[in-house]
Amino acid sequence: MNDIVRRDPRSEWIARNRLHPEHDAVLARMGGGAPAAQWMGPNGVIRRDPHAVGFIGPNGIRRIDRSGAQSAGAGGAARREAAAAPARRRVDIDTPAFFIAVVADMPGGRLSAHDRDLLGLARQLADAETDGAVLLVSFGDPRETGLGEAGVDRVLNFAGEQFEGYAPELRLTALGGVERQHAPRHWLFPDSPLGGAELGRRFAARLGERPATQVWQIADGRCTGRGAAGASDITRELPRIVLALPECAEPVADTVHAAEAIAPPAALPQALRRVEDLGAVAVDPAGVALAEAEFILSAGNGIHDWDGFHQAARVLGATEGASRVAVDNGFMPRHRQVGATGTWVTARVYLSAGISGAVQHLQGIQQCDKVVAINTDAGCDMVKRADLAVIADTGEVLAALVELVEGGRKEQRNAA
Amino acid sequence: MRREDIKQVQGLKVAALVSVGRHPVTGRPRRADFDARAVEMGLSLVAPENMSLLHAGECSPERESALRGYLGMGIGALDVLDQPPEADIVPALEARLREMGARLVLCGARGEMGEASGLVPFLLAERLGWSLVSGLAQIESVDGDSMTVLQALPRGQRRRLKVRLPAVVTVDAAAQAARQSAYGPARRGELRRIEGEVTPDAAARDWNTAPAKKRPKRLKIVKAASARDRFKAAAAKAEGGGGQVLTGLSPQAGAEAILKLLREEGVLR
Ligand SMILES: Cc1cc2nc3c(=O)[nH]c(=O)nc-3n(C[C@H](O)[C@H](O)[C@H](O)COP(=O)(O)OP(=O)(O)OC[C@H]3O[C@@H](n4cnc5c(N)ncnc54)[C@H](O)[C@@H]3O)c2cc1C
Numbered sequence: 177m178n179d180i181v182r183r184d185p186r187s188e189w190i191a192r193n194r195l196h197p198e199h200d201a202v203l204a205r206m207g208g209g210a211p212a213a214q215w216m217g218p219n220g221v222i223r224r225d226p227h228a229v230g231f232i233g234p235n236g237i238r239r240i241d242r243s244g245a246q247s248a249g250a251g252g253a254a255r256r257e258a259a260a261a262p263a264r265r266r267v268d269i270d271t272p273a274f275f276i277a278v279v280a281d282m283p284g285g286r287l288s289a290h291d292r293d294l295l296g297l298a299r300q301l302a303d304a305e306t307d308g309a310v311l312l313v314s315f316g317d318p319r320e321t322g323l324g325e326a327g328v329d330r331v332l333n334f335a336g337e338q339f340e341g342y343a344p345e346l347r348l349t350a351l352g353g354v355e356r357q358h359a360p361r362h363w364l365f366p367d368s369p370l371g372g373a374e375l376g377r378r379f380a381a382r383l384g385e386r387p388a389t390q391v392w393q394i395a396d397g398r399c400t401g402r403g404a405a406g407a408s409d410i411t412r413e414l415p416r417i418v419l420a421l422p423e424c425a426e427p428v429a430d431t432v433h434a435a436e437a438i439a440p441p442a443a444l445p446q447a448l449r450r451v452e453d454l455g456a457v458a459v460d461p462a463g464v465a466l467a468e469a470e471f472i473l474s475a476g477n478g479i480h481d482w483d484g485f486h487q488a489a490r491v492l493g494a495t496e497g498a499s500r501v502a503v504d505n506g507f508m509p510r511h512r513q514v515g516a517t518g519t520w521v522t523a524r525v526y527l528s529a530g531i532s533g534a535v536q537h538l539q540g541i542q543q544c545d546k547v548v549a550i551n552t553d554a555g556c557d558m559v560k561r562a563d564l565a566v567i568a569d570t571g572e573v574l575a576a577l578v579e580l581v582e583g584g585r586k587e588q589r590n591a592a
Numbered sequence: 593m594r595r596e597d598i599k600q601v602q603g604l605k606v607a608a609l610v611s612v613g614r615h616p617v618t619g620r621p622r623r624a625d626f627d628a629r630a631v632e633m634g635l636s637l638v639a640p641e642n643m644s645l646l647h648a649g650e651c652s653p654e655r656e657s658a659l660r661g662y663l664g665m666g667i668g669a670l671d672v673l674d675q676p677p678e679a680d681i682v683p684a685l686e687a688r689l690r691e692m693g694a695r696l697v698l699c700g701a702r703g704e705m706g707e708a709s710g711l712v713p714f715l716l717a718e719r720l721g722w723s724l725v726s727g728l729a730q731i732e733s734v735d736g737d738s739m740t741v742l743q744a745l746p747r748g749q750r751r752r753l754k755v756r757l758p759a760v761v762t763v764d765a766a767a768q769a770a771r772q773s774a775y776g777p778a779r780r781g782e783l784r785r786i787e788g789e790v791t792p793d794a795a796a797r798d799w800n801t802a803p804a805k806k807r808p809k810r811l812k813i814v815k816a817a818s819a820r821d822r823f824k825a826a827a828a829k830a831e832g833g834g835g836q837v838l839t840g841l842s843p844q845a846g847a848e849a850i851l852k853l854l855r856e857e858g859v860l861r
Contacts, residue, residue, distance in 0.1 A: 284858060342743070342751060344724075369746060369764070374726045377711055381718035386795055389709040392807055402804060404614065405704040411800040423810050430815075450723035450759075454752040457742060464748035471859035492860065525859045527850070546857060547835075548850055554839055564853050566846035567839040576847035581860070 264432040269329050272309030276302045277360035278328075279351065279379075280312060281371035284524060285319030286545075290366045290422045292326050297394060297425035298364050299327040308361075310433070313354055315339040315347055323435035327428030331437045342453040344378055351379050353441035367391070367419040376419045387417035392424050461495045466512060469495035472523040472544075474514055477501040478530015478551060481571045485529065488574040491581050497521065499531045515540035529570040533558025550574070604734055606634045607644045607694035609685065609712070610670070612658045613704040621654050623661035626700025628770035630763040631665055634698050635771075637731055640667045646688060648673040648681035651785060663781030664773030671784050677706075680793040682715045687788065689720065695757050696739070701726065701764035707796065710762070717760040725755050726762040 190202040200215050213228035230240035276298040280291040287295070295310060302308030309329035317340075318333050320326075334350050354360070365376030367390055380387040391401040394414060402421070403410040461469070473489045474497035475482075489496045498508035500515060514521050516536040526544040531537060533549075533556055541547060541561075549562035550570045559565040566573055608631045613624030634643045645662055649655070651672050663670055673684045689697060702710030717724035729744040732752075739759070743751045744766030755761075838849055854860045 342753060370727050370743075373710075377709075377714040378718075378724070381711070381714040387709075387711070389707075389711070403801065404706060404708045405616070405702065407614065407616070407619075407704075407804055409802050409804050410707065411802070412798070423807070426810075450756040451725060452754040454740070454754055456745075457750040457752050459748060459750055468747045470747045470749070471854075492854070494859075525854065525857050527854075546853065548853060550846070550850075554837060559837060560835070562837075563835045564849060565835060565837045566841065566850060567837065568841060568843050568846050572843035573846050573850070576843040577850060580844075580847055580851055 264325065264430055266433075267431045268434050269307055269309045271307065272329065273305065273307035274302075275309055275311040275330070275358050275360040276362050276364065277311045277313055277354065277358070278364045279372060279375060280314055281366055281368055282314050282316070282318070282320065283371075284545075285317050287320050287323070287326055288366075288368075289427075290368055292427035293422055293424055294364050294366050294420055295327045296427040297420060298362075299428050300394070300425055301362055301364075302329075311354075311358065311360060312435075313351065315350070324433045325428070327431065327433055328435045329433050331435055332440055333437065334440050341455070342451065344375060345447045345449055345451065347375055348378050348382060349444050349447040350440070351375070352382065353444045355383070357441045361416070362414075363417045365417070365419045367421050373419060376417065380417045383417070385417055386415060387419055388412060388415050389419045391418050391420040394418075394420075394424070461489070461493050464495050466495060466497060466514070466519045466521055469497075469521065469523055471495065471525045472497045472514070472521055472527065474498060474526065474528045474531060475502050475508060476528065476531030477505075478532075478570050479507070481574075482507055484571055484574055484578075488578050491578045492527075494527065495523075497526075499534075499537050528558055528562070529574060531558050532556045533561055603642075604638055604696060605642055605644075605692070605694045606638050606696045606698065607646055607689060607692060608634050608662075608698040609700075610645050610647050610659065610662050611700070611703045611705070612647075612649065612655045621658035623658060623770075623773065624700055624704045625770070626702065626762075626764055628662065628665070628700075628773075629765075629767040630698035630700050631662055631667070632770040633728070633731060633763055633767055634696075635665065635667075636768070637696075637734065643667055644692060644694065645670040646673070646685065646692075647671070648675050648684050648688075650675065650677055651783070656783060659783065660778040660781060661773040663783075664775060664778030665771055666774070666777060667781065669782040669784055671786055673786050673788050675788070675790060678793055678796070680791045682712060682719070683791045684788045685712070686716060686719050688786070689716070695759075696734075697722075697758075697760045699760065699762045701762045713760045713762045720758070720760070723756050723759040724761070725753060725759065726764075727766060728761050728763050729766045730768070731761075 187202045187206065190196045190198050191206055193199060214222060214224050217223040230238050233239040278294050278298045280294065281288055282291060295312070298310045302310050310327055311330045311332060312323065312328040313332050315334045317335065323331060332354060338346055363379065365372035367373045367376070376387060388399050388401050390403070391399045393400040397414050398411055399414045399418060400409050400411045402408070466472070471494045473492060473494035475485050476499040479485050479502065496508070496512055497514040498512045500513055500518065502508045503510055503513045513519065514537060516539045518540060520540050520543070522543045524545045525548065526541050526546070527548045529550045531551070532553070538557065538561055547562045549558045549565040550568065550573050551559055551565065552567065552569060554567045608627070610627045610631065611624050613622045613627070615622050631645065645667055647659055647670060651674065659670055659672070671688070673688060675681050675684055697716065699713040702708045713724060725741060725743060727744050728741050729750060730742040732740045732742060738754055738756050741753050741755055741761070743753055745751055838846060
């Protein structure tokens with residue numbers, strides 16, 4: 177069946193006109209053969225059938241919708257579904273006239289919010305003329321599935337472990353290869369510490385072009401960026417290389433693009449390797465500020481074995497957090513409280529143990545990427561928010577987790 | 593780290609590029625915070641005699657008192673390359689650094705006045721052909737031709753790097769805070785003015801500089817056809833966003849599922 181909505185203006189008009197002689201018949205027809213909920217009785221009195229009103233909701237309860245959406249006639253349900261998931265317009269660019277290159281940070285292989293803003297900005301620049309395409313340049317293992325929704329037309333990924341870690345010189349030669357092959361009209365970098373901020377400045381110095389930094393607005397071919405440590409605004413012609421701040425543009429919301437992979441330049445010149453990455457240094461997770469911790473293990477009222485909890489945090493290498501109840505009861509210090517009256521956290525993984533998920537708590541974890549819940553109550557709000565929920569006793573699960581991790585480490589040590 | 597723990601490196605010539613900062617509240621000139629941290633890092637590495645301070649810019653009395661703030665950290669002299677405000681300072685700095693024979697140049701991540709784009713270290717490293725590392729937290733050791741440093745990553749993490757010398761490094765808020773500037777040494781210290789070639793900065797001439805405007809706050813835009821949908825979106829509580837719920841598992845199986853996710857996300861070390 178096709179889902180084109182066919183309207184019949186005449187019957188709609190009759191349905192609105194209660195005094196029309198065909199009113200009842202038309203209403204019955206539009207109701208999809210369902211009995212009319214209201215009709216004129218033989219004595220001129222309006223009769224109502226309460227059972228014919230409304231519809232059965234998804235959880236088996238009769239819902240009455242007085243917004244008019246339901247009585248708009250047959251096809252209403254289909255139309256409502258369409259409204260719930262607004263279809264994105266598909267845009268394909270077969271032969272790009274020019275490229276706008278975006279070098280995304282992609283921490284953990286996924287687009288960050290900053291990357292998405294930048295792609296939105298690139299989209300604006302690309303759509304200013306016909307057949308402009310957004311080229312995403314990324315390094316390392318890509319794990320993002322929604323590149324097309326973020327507005328990417330072409331993807332150029334440099335995979336391989338030599339690009340992992342801190343390899344600015346190698347990445348720089350890779351970007352040089354892209355520059356020679358595709359000559360993008362603009363290069364956009366996120367102005368984020370150690371990510372695009374460094375790579376973008378290196379790249380600009382290599383090309384000998386002056387970039388615009390800390391840009392937060394682009395309009396009419398001019399860009400505005402912060403200067404003097406955020407105290408002034410500098411407006412200038414839009415240069416080729418732009419380093420933009422978060423929220424420089426709205427992310428793409430109503431189109432979906434091809435995100436077609438293209439091969440990276442085959443032969444890259446040998447990069448001079450003057451900086452060698454010796455790997456991450458173990459830092460004490462307890463010393464990391466809660467607001468910037470990457471991985472948080474958070475405790476709520478459902479924790480009974482506190483020693484076990486602290487041990488789990490130590491073994492997993494997680495920073496400890498807590499709900500307000502755990503803090504109020506004196507089990508955790510106040511500066512560990514997550515939520516509206518505590519700290520707004522930005523962890524990539526938030527593991528909550530025995531937390532029910534009160535709104536005040538959920539507000540604090542809005543920006544977390546992955547939420548894992550351990551709780552005995554499958555119906556609580558934290559489980560609804562979580563990407564993975566385990567319905568079990570926290571003490572037992574944490575103990576099993578500790579055992580697994582320590583067992584794995586022992587095996588590694590034996591094998592080595 | 594305690595100061596006594598640090599081994600001073602013999603025979604290493606270190607230069608720190610310093611600029612005039614601006615107090616964020618009062619707007620008065622002061623020593624720039626990141627630059628002062630860079631000087632502090634240099635002093636943890638070499639004796640004050642082997643450390644030279646370099647500033648390029650004009651030298652008005654107000655700026656001079658700000659520059660003397662660096663001398664108050666225990667260094668005898670500061671070289672000021674006389675440059676008008678509209679000059680491009682990179683060629684002058686490059687020439688001076690080549691002359692001095694410094695092997696390590698410390699810079700603040702970005703200035704506090706003017707464009708403050710943080711580009712100078714990058715341009716210098718590119719022109720000199722030196723290595724560059726940004727966002728240093730600490731220099732652990734220097735031996736012969738290379739040094740081992742700790743780089744500050746977001747989220748409080750650190751990364752150890754081995755960097756070939758000569759190098760330009762930048763320092764930001766993750767490095768150790770600068771010591772106080774003492775008034776006496778600041779007065780006594782010497783500001784050596786050095787005349788040099790001036791390269792005008794042509795590109796910056798037609799820029800428009802204004803006091804920073806407050807950025808508009810991003811609104812949450814709800815695309816909905818009817819008022820009812822908009823209301824529902826505004827009042828919505830967290831809904832099940834396709835999360836996976838595991839019920840009736842043994843604790844071991846649950847722990848395994850969690851462990852799998854932690855490994856996938858790469859947060860487990
Ligand atoms: C003005 C105001 C501000 C607030 N600000 C904050 C804030 O910033 N941060 C904050 O966290 N709270 C805040 N609160 C409190 C908030 O409303 C909740 O009371 C609190 O978050 C609940 O904490 P909880 O989930 O740990 O406890 P509970 O709601 O008691 O939840 C405990 C959970 O643990 C589970 N559980 C119990 N035993 C086990 C077990 N053995 N194994 C597994 N699961 C188990 C239960 O099923 C339950 O879901 C605020 C409240 C107010 C009024």
